[in-house]
Amino acid sequence: MMKIIFKKPTNNKDVLFINVDPKNNDEVIKENGVKTLYLKCDEEMTLRKLFLLIRKMVVIAKGIKADKITFSFSSFKFNSVGISENQLAEIIGTQLDFANYEFNEYKTKTKEGFPELKEVYILGTTKEIEKNILKGDLIAKEVNKTRSLSNTPGGDMTPQILAKKAQESVRGLPVKINILGEKEMKKAGMHAILSVGRGSEEESKFIIMEYWGGNKKDKPIVLVGKGVTFDTGGINLKPSSALLGMNMDMSGGASVIHTVALVAKMKIKKNVIGLIPSVENMPSGKSYRPGDVVHSMSGKTIEILNTDAEGRVILADALTYAQKYKPEVVIDIATLTGAACVALGERASAIFTLDDELSKHFERIGEMTGDYFWRLPLWEEYENEIKGSLGDLTNIHNKDSRYGGAIYAAVFLHQFIKGTKWIHIDIAPRMTSMSGENLASGALGTPVRSLFNFIEGNN
Numbered sequence: 199m200m201k202i203i204f205k206k207p208t209n210n211k212d213v214l215f216i217n218v219d220p221k222n223n224d225e226v227i228k229e230n231g232v233k234t235l236y237l238k239c240d241e242e243m244t245l246r247k248l249f250l251l252i253r254k255m256v257v258i259a260k261g262i263k264a265d266k267i268t269f270s271f272s273s274f275k276f277n278s279v280g281i282s283e284n285q286l287a288e289i290i291g292t293q294l295d296f297a298n299y300e301f302n303e304y305k306t307k308t309k310e311g312f313p314e315l316k317e318v319y320i321l322g323t324t325k326e327i328e329k330n331i332l333k334g335d336l337i338a339k340e341v342n343k344t345r346s347l348s349n350t351p352g353g354d355m356t357p358q359i360l361a362k363k364a365q366e367s368v369r370g371l372p373v374k375i376n377i378l379g380e381k382e383m384k385k386a387g388m389h390a391i392l393s394v395g396r397g398s399e400e401e402s403k404f405i406i407m408e409y410w411g412g413n414k415k416d417k418p419i420v421l422v423g424k425g426v427t428f429d430t431g432g433i434n435l436k437p438s439s440a441l442l443g444m445n446m447d448m449s450g451g452a453s454v455i456h457t458v459a460l461v462a463k464m465k466i467k468k469n470v471i472g473l474i475p476s477v478e479n480m481p482s483g484k485s486y487r488p489g490d491v492v493h494s495m496s497g498k499t500i501e502i503l504n505t506d507a508e509g510r511v512i513l514a515d516a517l518t519y520a521q522k523y524k525p526e527v528v529i530d531i532a533t534l535t536g537a538a539c540v541a542l543g544e545r546a547s548a549i550f551t552l553d554d555e556l557s558k559h560f561e562r563i564g565e566m567t568g569d570y571f572w573r574l575p576l577w578e579e580y581e582n583e584i585k586g587s588l589g590d591l592t593n594i595h596n597k598d599s600r601y602g603g604a605i606y607a608a609v610f611l612h613q614f615i616k617g618t619k620w621i622h623i624d625i626a627p628r629m630t631s632m633s634g635e636n637l638a639s640g641a642l643g644t645p646v647r648s649l650f651n652f653i654e655g656n657n
């Protein structure tokens with residue numbers, strides 16, 4: 199575990215010194231037994247480039263097996279970036295841990311251990327800056343827990359285990375947790391969730407996390423996260439190439455779990471509810487079928503045209519359930535569609551809302567955290583293509599068109615939450631890191647930082 203220390207290291211020969219300059223060459227040079235990394239930055243620094251620069255420093259240090267580094271806070275101060283010192287401090291704290299993370303749980307330990315930064319000595323700080331660096335550090339540690347949860351292989355991650363992980367994540371914190379099993383879901387009429395989970399040997403769960411940190415009469419923010427612990431596609435079985443990575447189809451749920459944990463740890467004075475419908479989407483003799491009509495909790499019937507469009511089906515019940523709380527706003531997070539990746543590449547999550555302010559708010563927060571968001575339309579016209587012939591709504595385009603898949607998924611969800619302030623975040627594009635991002639491969643833990651930032655407020 200990485201420690202941040204606000205004083206000079208005792209032994210200079212033991213640590214890697216960092217020098218940041220556009221004229222540098224990303225070289226490590228040893229002078230009088232002391233190693234310095236001459237880190238190259240851009241002539242014209244931006245916030246986006248700053249994230250990459252801090253992470254590059256960590257990656258190079260790990261690459262030469264340096265486990266202690268030291269730099270002055272001011273090395274990362276660039277006028278052109280246009281952020282406050284406190285913002286910079288939080289960003290340094292976050293990006294250090296974010297880049298230091300590796301998922302090594304399933305690897306045999308080598309004698310010298312896995313390369314990681316153990317001590318970071320930051321100089322030239324004030325008490326206020328130190329506080330914010332440590333805040334960033336705490337945020338990133340929670341993001342990294344989200345990544346580990348998502349990275350866990352499907353064989354070791356079931357709805358039951360996800361529920362247990364949710365409980366563990368808030369142990370000792372003032373968070374009320376309630377797990378509904380299939381019996382309770384049946385009683386509540388959550389047949390959409392139950393239908394998707396029916397093909398699996400594993401029992402479906404509905405995870406409810408309640409943090410009442412604000413005024414009792416303040417309306418809560420409700421976070422809803424897709425918790426598909428493995429998505430085979432079901433009877434509409436995915437092709438081989440599309441199956442790998444589908445252990446991460448609970449990434450939305452993982453982000454909700456750790457956002458609630460973080461909000462509670464930081465004692466934020468807000469009411470926050472986390473809801474995670476969790477199932478495994480499996481083909482079997484018990485599976486739901488194409489052509490089946492499912493009775494959702496809302497009363498609306500869903501005509502299943504493709505069992506691989508399962509996320510929206512389970513979210514339908516969760517969004518209905520969310521309205522019990524008379525929420526201030528509902529935010530759902532889901533690795534919902536491959537089509538979002540087709541639209542945006544892997545560089546931004548897609549957001550959908552009718553609320554222009556809310557959309558701008560998320561775009562702004564995304565720039566500050568690095569969880570980039572891009573808005574796509576949620577127009578009423580699209581509703582024509584999800585009208586059912588057997589049931590009320592179809593779970594994919596009723597002509598099975600290849601076009602606009604991310605939008606149809608969002609428009610489908612909208613039918614279950616009309617009249618409530620709501621934003622849908624399709625994180626499929628940002629489920630995993632890209633090369634060149636100076637981050638470990640695998641899950642990214644998006645958008646925990648942004649959700650936390652949104653809940654914390656003041657932006």
Ligand code: BES
Nearest residue numbers: 504506507508533534535536537594626
């Ligand atoms: N979990 C997938 C979406 C996904 C794909 C997330 C790739 C991350 C990476 C989702 O349940 C799914 O299978 N969606 C289908 C919908 C289709 C059947 C309309 C898709 O996107 O192909």
Ligand code: ZN
Nearest residue numbers: 429506507508
């Ligand atoms: Zn699917």
Ligand code: ZN
Nearest residue numbers: 426429447509
């Ligand atoms: Zn899925």
